Amino acid sequence: MSEHSTYTPGNGLEKWLDERLPIIRFSKEHLMDFPTPKNLNYWWTFGAILVMCLAIQIVTGVILAMHYTPHVSMAFDSVEHIRRDINGGRMIQSFHAVGASMFFAAVYIHIFRGMYFGSYKAPREILWILGVLIFLLMMATAFMGYVLPWGQMSGWAATVITNIFAAIPVIGTPLLELLRGGFSVGNPTLNRFFSLHYLLPFIIAAIVVLHIWALHVPGNNNPVGVDVKDTKRDTLPFHPYYTMKDAFGMVLFLIPFAWFAFFAPDILGHPDNYIEFNSQVTPAHIVPExxxxxxxxxxxxxxxxxxxxxxxxxxxxxxxxxxxxxxxxxxxxxxxxxxxxxxxxxxxxxxxxxxxxxxxxxxxxxxxxxxxxxxxxxxxxxxxxxxxxxxxxxxxxxxxxxxxxxxxxxxxxxxx
Known part of the structure; x- marks a missing residue:
């Protein structure tokens, strides 16, 4: 229990729970009452927006995994089956595909905001390193997800990008064969990528928890980059001031998100990816997302x-x-x-x-x-x-x- 806690259980059940698992005390101290600099602007809402994006990707991804078939002869058709035959499948697939782009758009804004306001400087180095690690895992997850529809761009992107490993001296070729599950991109590759694509978002979620924990040790940076001198004068409790600000930012962010998902779900994809992968026909330009x-x-x-x-x-x-x-x-x-x-x-x-x-x-x-x-x-x-x-x-x-x-x-x- 915290020595400076202001939390008092409101009823018998809360008191009983607080003595055994102080989860309400924890959320009140570290989430609701957390002292936050009073001058944060809307560039600081992207942390909450990114948590929302990750939640959307995990929920839609789990549902898609129930209907997807990770086999080279059926993967392409199973995606079409989801889009055409599953109740709400077109929307779930659209939100997942568009969600990847919106997730990266938000993460790039978040990174560039951190770079401008010096959010990586002491004492926030670990916070920044965890953020870059999340970005790296996002890239790996997104790349593996792009391969799953097994269209022309999917298969050829997998071929080109996995070939990168072959350039590494000594361990390159064994690493390449381990990643592909053979000498060329095929069914073992698709199975490996599907397994990892499903697993990595949960690892990302765990590192996000560490990222937020690392944020709560020194507290938020702010637009002027000056440390909090007087908690009473310089800060506000996170709730309701910043929960409302974050919620408003999330609603604004969902407007272009919904526009893409409802009206132009395929506009961010490559036309060649709507042709099933053929290892004998190379596209004119192999372009990633x-x-x-x-x-x-x-x-x-x-x-x-x-x-x-x-x-x-x-x-x-x-x-x-x-x-x-x-x-x-x-x-x-x-x-x-x-x-x-x-x-x-x-x-x-x-x-x-x-x-x-x-x-x-x-x-x-x-x-x-x-x-x-x-x-x-x-x-x-x-x-x-x-x-x-x-x-x-x-x-x-x-x-x-x-x-x-x-x-x-x-x-x-x-x-x-």
Whole structure:
């Protein structure tokens, strides 16, 4: 029991439960009464939005798994069977497919918000690392899910992406054969991917709990990046102030979500994925889902040998490095100031990085020819320069603007 708890059981049943499993006390202290900075804006609602997205994916995924057949001769037809014959199947499949894109849209906003406001800086490094781990597991889960409909893009994406492992020296080929369950993409691959696609969301949910726990130790960051000085003046209880704000953010987010699911469920998919996979017919352009495109562009940009490293392994190193580098962001950014609002030089480089990331997304979908190849190389170089050169240097040469002395001062300053 907490020493500073203000919770008192309301009746005999609550008292009986509190003495045996203090779950109501826990939720009151750590969820409802949790002191939250009073200046959080709507960019901070994406944590709750992401929990909602994960819940939608798990619920719709479990229902779809009841009707899906993970076999190469039946997978494609079973998805069509779900869409055409199962009661509500078209909507459940649409919400699951659109949900993946909306989940990634929300996670990218959440990550970029964290990068701008310095939410990865001490003492929140573990919080950030757990967040990047969730992102990595999301990518693995989404990739395996994309393979399950067994359309042309599904099968060929599985072939291309699993081939990445073959470039790793010594362990690459055994790892590739273990992942595929054979020498080529086939029924064992589909079974493995279905099992892992079903399992990983529950692992993600467990890490989300750790992520929220890691958030509750130092508390929320805030738009000015100043620590809470006086709990009474600088914070508000999470409920009802932020539960209502989060709920409003979730409703707003569900509007485009519902529009896609009801009116354009297939618009984010690739037309070739509505043709059953044929290992003898290669699509003109093998393109992953939009949320993988920046990293796919980086993978393709390395088409030249680097010293003794051949282009294939070089591409894999840069592809893996582009995600792994995020784990080290708390130490690469040397500035003592958290919020980008008080860092004039950082602001310019941050928005340049955002534009560069959007450009990589576009280039990932473009054919690997002509000017697109050169632009992909330039954008890939800038991606790494931002983390390895610009951020470490900015902390040393930038003169930040003066910070407010407290959260209350920043809030009251806007009111006048």
């Amino acid at each position: 939009w949320y993988f495109l920046p990293f796919y562009a980086i993978l393709r940009a390395i088409d030249f040998n680097i010293l003794f490293i051949d282009s294939k392994l070089g591409g894999v190193i840069f592809f893996g490095g582009s995600i792994l580098i995020l784990f080290f962001l708390p130490w690469l950014d040397t500035s003592k100031v958290r919020s980008g609002n008080f860092r004039p030089m950082f602001k310019w480089f941050y928005w340049l990085f955002v534009v560069n990331f959007v450009a990589l997304t576009y280039l990932g979908a473009a054919p690997a020819e002509g000017i697109y190849v050169l632009l992909a190389k330039i954008c890939t170089a800038y991606y790494f320069i931002h983390f390895l050169v610009i951020l470490p240097l900015l902390g040393r040469i930038e003169t930040p603007r003066p910070l407010p002395t407290s959260i209350s001062e920043s809030v009251l300053g806007k009111a006048h």
